[in-house]
Amino acid sequence: MEPEVSPPDAPSSSDADSAQADPPLDWQELWARYPEKKALFRERMSGAPPFAPGLPALFERLYGTYKLAVVSSSSCSEIEPLLIAGGLRQYLGTVVGGGDVKRQKPDPEPYLLAATRLGVDRAIVFEDSEAGIASGRAAGFEVVRVKHPTEVPDLVLERVTLPPRS
Numbered sequence: 573m574e575p576e577v578s579p580p581d582a583p584s585s586s587d588a589d590s591a592q593a594d595p596p597l598d599w600q601e602l603w604a605r606y607p608e609k610k611a612l613f614r615e616r617m618s619g620a621p622p623f624a625p626g627l628p629a630l631f632e633r634l635y636g637t638y639k640l641a642v643v644s645s646s647s648c649s650e651i652e653p654l655l656i657a658g659g660l661r662q663y664l665g666t667v668v669g670g671g672d673v674k675r676q677k678p679d680p681e682p683y684l685l686a687a688t689r690l691g692v693d694r695a696i697v698f699e700d701s702e703a704g705i706a707s708g709r710a711a712g713f714e715v716v717r718v719k720h721p722t723e724v725p726d727l728v729l730e731r732v733t734l735p736p737r738s
Contacts, residue, residue, distance in 0.1 A: 610650065621658035624722045628659035630729075635663040637735045639690040643668045643682045645703070665690045678706035683713060696731055698724060 634640060640663055644651050648669035655661035666689040668682050675681045687695055697708030700718040708715040716727050 621654045622721055623658040623660065624724050626725050628663075630725050631660055631663035633734050633737070634728075634732065638732060639665045639692055641666045641668065641686040641690055643677075643686045643697075643704075643707075645670045645676050645682075647671050677701070677703040678710065680707055680711035683708050683711035687711070687713075698727060 631640060642651060642655065642660075642664055644667075646669060648667055648671060651667055651669055652661065655664065655667065661667075666686055668686045668689070670676060673679075673681045673685055683695070683697060687693065695708075695711075695713040697704070697711075697713045697715045698718050699705045699708055699715055700721070705715050705717060714731075716731065718724055718727060
């Protein structure tokens with residue numbers, strides 16, 4: 573169960589996106605619409621998850637030989653439906669979401685929690701954000717920068733040995 577998200581403190585009008593809109597928007601009104609935004613995101617993404625073609629087949633081959641996880645700053649309620657719709661969740665030993673940790677990326681806590689859950693002390697982290705790259709490195713893991721989701725299968729294949737097909 574994910575903790576309820578509290579509204580942020582009122583942003584200053586000089587740097588708030590809501591104040592930059594024309595006409596300016598009330599941040600409390602925007603915050604009240606956040607659940608609607610999350611529902612729309614889940615609906616749109618679950619219909620077409622943003623995973624590279626062939627990724628489920630690759631995960632299937634890796635499963636049993638390698639321990640796999642997803643570590644995200646997003647909540648598990650946003651991540652899990654995408655992983656299920658994309659055919660990936662069944663191959664993951666754990667999913668770490670933003671609500672699972674006290675300190676978010678770039679702190680190492682999210683990756684260290686995933687490693688603990690998987691029972692590993694070495695890992696290869698595939699990351700697309702600067703905060704995630706810093707988090708993986710701070711956890712002491714090898715980190716591979718991902719520029720676009722479609723390159724993930726090739727990046728994985730460059731670094732691991734696939735088990736023979738059965």
